[in-house]
Amino acid sequence: MLGVLFRRVLGALPVLAIVSLITFGMIHMIPGDPAAAIAGMSATAEQIANIRSDLGLDQPVLDQLWHWYVNLAHGDLGRSLLLGIPVMTATLQRLPVTLALSAYALVLTLILGLGSGIVAALKQNTWIDQAAMVLAMIGISLPNFYLGLLMIILFAVDLGWLPTGGYVPLWQNPIGWLATSTMPAISLAMLLAGLLARITRSTMLEVLRQDYIRTANAKGLPRRQVVLKHALANALIPITTVVGIIISLLISGAVVTETLFSIPGIGQLLTQAVLSRDYPMVQGGLLLTTALLVLINIGVDVCYALLDPRIRYDG
Amino acid sequence: MDEDDRRTHPAWATLGRLMHHRLFVLGVILFAIVAIAAILAPWIAPTDPNKLAMRFKFRPPSEEFLFGTDNFGRSLWSRVIWGARLSMLIGSSVVVINAVFGTLIGALAGYFRWLDNGLMRINDALMAFPAVLLAIAVTAVLGPSIADVIIALGLVYTPRTARIVRASVIVLREMEYVQAAIAAGAGHGRILRRHILPNAMAPLIVQLSFLFAVAVLTEATLSFLGVGAVPPTPTWGNIMAEGRQYISDAPWIIAIPGLALMITVLGLNLLGDGLRDVLDPRLRIQP
Numbered sequence: 054m055l056g057v058l059f060r061r062v063l064g065a066l067p068v069l070a071i072v073s074l075i076t077f078g079m080i081h082m083i084p085g086d087p088a089a090a091i092a093g094m095s096a097t098a099e100q101i102a103n104i105r106s107d108l109g110l111d112q113p114v115l116d117q118l119w120h121w122y123v124n125l126a127h128g129d130l131g132r133s134l135l136l137g138i139p140v141m142t143a144t145l146q147r148l149p150v151t152l153a154l155s156a157y158a159l160v161l162t163l164i165l166g167l168g169s170g171i172v173a174a175l176k177q178n179t180w181i182d183q184a185a186m187v188l189a190m191i192g193i194s195l196p197n198f199y200l201g202l203l204m205i206i207l208f209a210v211d212l213g214w215l216p217t218g219g220y221v222p223l224w225q226n227p228i229g230w231l232a233t234s235t236m237p238a239i240s241l242a243m244l245l246a247g248l249l250a251r252i253t254r255s256t257m258l259e260v261l262r263q264d265y266i267r268t269a270n271a272k273g274l275p276r277r278q279v280v281l282k283h284a285l286a287n288a289l290i291p292i293t294t295v296v297g298i299i300i301s302l303l304i305s306g307a308v309v310t311e312t313l314f315s316i317p318g319i320g321q322l323l324t325q326a327v328l329s330r331d332y333p334m335v336q337g338g339l340l341l342t343t344a345l346l347v348l349i350n351i352g353v354d355v356c357y358a359l360l361d362p363r364i365r366y367d368g
Numbered sequence: 369m370d371e372d373d374r375r376t377h378p379a380w381a382t383l384g385r386l387m388h389h390r391l392f393v394l395g396v397i398l399f400a401i402v403a404i405a406a407i408l409a410p411w412i413a414p415t416d417p418n419k420l421a422m423r424f425k426f427r428p429p430s431e432e433f434l435f436g437t438d439n440f441g442r443s444l445w446s447r448v449i450w451g452a453r454l455s456m457l458i459g460s461s462v463v464v465i466n467a468v469f470g471t472l473i474g475a476l477a478g479y480f481r482w483l484d485n486g487l488m489r490i491n492d493a494l495m496a497f498p499a500v501l502l503a504i505a506v507t508a509v510l511g512p513s514i515a516d517v518i519i520a521l522g523l524v525y526t527p528r529t530a531r532i533v534r535a536s537v538i539v540l541r542e543m544e545y546v547q548a549a550i551a552a553g554a555g556h557g558r559i560l561r562r563h564i565l566p567n568a569m570a571p572l573i574v575q576l577s578f579l580f581a582v583a584v585l586t587e588a589t590l591s592f593l594g595v596g597a598v599p600p601t602p603t604w605g606n607i608m609a610e611g612r613q614y615i616s617d618a619p620w621i622i623a624i625p626g627l628a629l630m631i632t633v634l635g636l637n638l639l640g641d642g643l644r645d646v647l648d649p650r651l652r653i654q655p
Contacts, residue, residue, distance in 0.1 A: 071490055082509045191634070194630055195630055196589070196626065196629055196633065198608070199622075202608065203623070210615060301498050304498040308500050308593070309592065323505075327595055328595065346496060
């Protein structure tokens with residue numbers, strides 16, 4: 054098991070090195086003078102010069118790159134121009150908000166996606182199967198911000214059941230958190246539940262065709278036991294591999310969902326940073342989020358290896 | 369080619385199977401509605417989508433204003449139809465970029481082992497970023513024009529296409545007929561063009577049809593967030609972002625462009641599913 058972990062971490066290092074190089078290079082891809090672009094239209098020459106020296110843009114590129122990596126090694130990602138606090142601090146402050154929302158959405162995704170996928174596979178070619186797959190298709194095709202807006206129109210504006218947006222921290226008021234997070238979590242989960250339902254259905258159908266399932270049925274085992282112990286346990290292994298993709302899509306989805314529902318998470322932080330040309334925040338936030346995703350994917354791979362004794366990543 | 373040959377040609381057999389795939393046909397119809405509206409925009413929506421008419425503001429959908437009007441009295445019919453034109457332009461441009469560069473990078477990485485490692489590490493790194501986040505960051509750097517959005521989406525999604533082409537090329541390279549062509553002294557270019565790439569087309573076409581949907585969706589997301597094409601450019605995302613303020617009084621400003629977006633994405637997803645079922649049944653659902 055340690056071997057799998059070691060191998061995956063080793064494989065992730067070059068990826069992270071290139072990811073950090075790309076994020077470093079971003080500020081140099083700005084057409085024209087990056088310092089002038091950051092300072093904005095009305096800036097004086099002096100302000101532009103200040104920004105240039107603050108960000109070290111007046112130094113040779115290789116020196117800048119060296120400093121970037123030295124600072125990275127110290128966990129220093131620079132200072133947000135907009136907030137005036139270190140990028141690392143700003144990101145870590147917002148991270149729990151995004152993680153709590155993502156976890157809520159992930160729970161909804163697993164319940165809806167796995168549930169409807171399993172039922173659709175067991176009732177293959179019936180109206181239940183077809184209805185589940187039509188719903189999954191709509192879930193995949195419904196843009197999450199459109200779903201969010203439709204829910205705001207219905208549940209917040211017309212019915213007045215839920216607030217249109219805002220945020221209450223989970224640890225201060227769990228009920229308030231549920232009220233403000235439920236619509237965002239549903240709008241995030243629909244796409245993912247649709248994807249998961251389709252994958253679960255096709256994987257389950259494949260497993261249910263196997264000989265050992267026929268044997269288990271022929272032995273007269275109860276249906277529930279065959280489905281849960283024999284079929285689902287084996288179907289879950291390939292399904293695990295998409296969890297990494299689902300988490301990546303959750304983070305992407307959080308960007309727009311948080312902005313739509315005014316939830317102060319990482320997505321909203323980065324959107325504001327982009328809109329206000331806060332490049333250190335954009336670079337640092339992008340790098341940290343991606344690094345986090347790489348780590349999560351390593352975790353998923355280790356779980357995959359734990360679940361399936363055939364996989365050893367040897368040879 | 370006489371009548372008989374044409375009927376037994378494999379392309380006709382594939383087309384026949386596609387025509388019997390009901391959901392594929394539905395997808396084609398939905399997508400065609402949007403595509404035709406986009407092409408015919410100057411004729412079916414002759415009113416300038418940016419023409420202000422304050423005395424007509426906030427008109428709900430009616431006979432006079434089919435889709436209603438927005439806060440500036442602009443015709444939503446015109447704005448949504450011209451928005452379709454931009455969505456189609458951006459979607460198809462991203463598909464072309466992916467088809468060209470994704471195939472090139474995937475073929476080189478899959479065919480030449482010495483290139484594989486380097487190209488795929490860069491590929492993996494680009495794919496490690498959350499897609500929407502990277503697209504936002506790139507438009508922040510390049511600027512908020514339509515061309516920059518196309519470049520950003522091309523950069524974000526080409527690695528995914530390259531990976532799919534590479535996977536096919538690696539399998540095909542080891543096939544006996546390819547080995548035979550190498551033994552017969554065919555050049556690398558000829559082997560790739562004549563023997564490998566034509567057989568790698570099926571998964572690529574399936575990928576590109578899903579990609580079209582993803583590109584349209586991501587573009588709408590960018591302009592909804594305010595980092596895409598600058599208002600008053602009539603993109604679906606822009607119209608919805610502007611309508612947010614008036615969500616309780618004029619919900620149609622949001623509902624109609626959102627519906628257009630959903631029809632486009634649904635059509636392309638159904639179309640992609642059908643293509644996958646017929647062209648490459650081995651492929652599983654690709655998120």
